Amino acid sequence: MEQQQYVARCSELFAVGGHAAVRKAAEAGLDECGPDPALYRWLGQAHAAEDDDDHDREAETAYRKGLALAEDDLGLMVSYLELCLRSDSFDFPGRARRAAVLRERIEELAPPGSPERERVDDATGWAGRGYWDDLYMAAARGQAEQTAVAEQSVLVTDALRRAARGESAGDTGEDLRAAETAAAVELLQGARNAPLRLLLAHRVAAYVLTFAASFGLNKALVLSGVLDFSLWGWLLWVPVLLAEAKLREARNLGRERVIARIQARHDETPLKSAP
Numbered sequence: 001m002e003q004q005q006y007v008a009r010c011s012e013l014f015a016v017g018g019h020a021a022v023r024k025a026a027e028a029g030l031d032e033c034g035p036d037p038a039l040y041r042w043l044g045q046a047h048a049a050e051d052d053d054d055h056d057r058e059a060e061t062a063y064r065k066g067l068a069l070a071e072d073d074l075g076l077m078v079s080y081l082e083l084c085l086r087s088d089s090f091d092f093p094g095r096a097r098r099a100a101v102l103r104e105r106i107e108e109l110a111p112p113g114s115p116e117r118e119r120v121d122d123a124t125g126w127a128g129r130g131y132w133d134d135l136y137m138a139a140a141r142g143q144a145e146q147t148a149v150a151e152q153s154v155l156v157t158d159a160l161r162r163a164a165r166g167e168s169a170g171d172t173g174e175d176l177r178a179a180e181t182a183a184a185v186e187l188l189q190g191a192r193n194a195p196l197r198l199l200l201a202h203r204v205a206a207y208v209l210t211f212a213a214s215f216g217l218n219k220a221l222v223l224s225g226v227l228d229f230s231l232w233g234w235l236l237w238v239p240v241l242l243a244e245a246k247l248r249e250a251r252n253l254g255r256e257r258v259i260a261r262i263q264a265r266h267d268e269t270p271l272k273s274a275p
Helices: 002-015 019-033 037-048 053-069 074-086 093-109 115-127 131-164 176-187 191-201 203-223 232-268
Strands: none
Touching: 002 019, 002 037, 002 232, 019 037, 019 232, 037 053, 037 074, 053 074, 074 093, 074 115, 093 115, 131 176, 131 191, 131 203, 131 232, 176 232, 191 203, 191 232, 203 232
């Protein structure tokens, strides 16, 4: 019973990006309950999510310990395969060799159409992409990020207007989006942040006008003979970049608060001991 609760806690924290908290919970579960494949999988995933060589080594160690306990655990094998495929085959040749073995074994155990096979297909497709695929994926990620920022700008602007009318935002609880919005409202308060609030309220127009003004200033400086080549106009982007930096800071702050709330709830809920 305790092991299942630790696994549930890891899943809950991982969903909101609390990777360090997942590692802490998984390690606590391993100390409390002893070696367990599911907890090793969460520990490995929480390390792998950091996308760092040191964390990747810790993830591999966790996966291998889990597979030593349950060699046919599909969740562990697929997670390990994803790590191997993501690693540089020149720096980590051993992982590249293990990827082929893991994939073959997963295909033996996981039926076609299963979630595990879909994850394998996604991982191998990602690993086998070429240069133009990389560019396409980078552009898609950039577009997704801009869409997310645009949506957050609308939510923050609405929240700022409600705050200006004296309306209380209420308790955000463990709602990640609400916590991010509340954090943005806090960070954008004050007279000195008024220009940033204006930019976020009219984000599309701000982008268009800033581009036109920066391009026009660079052209004017060159055509007037003042400069042969000018980048001074790009300084006009500083306020726009500051506004978006505030939103990124708010996302991080909101996530930290939600993770802290979840951990506090976990601390208040005692783990049940197995009979």
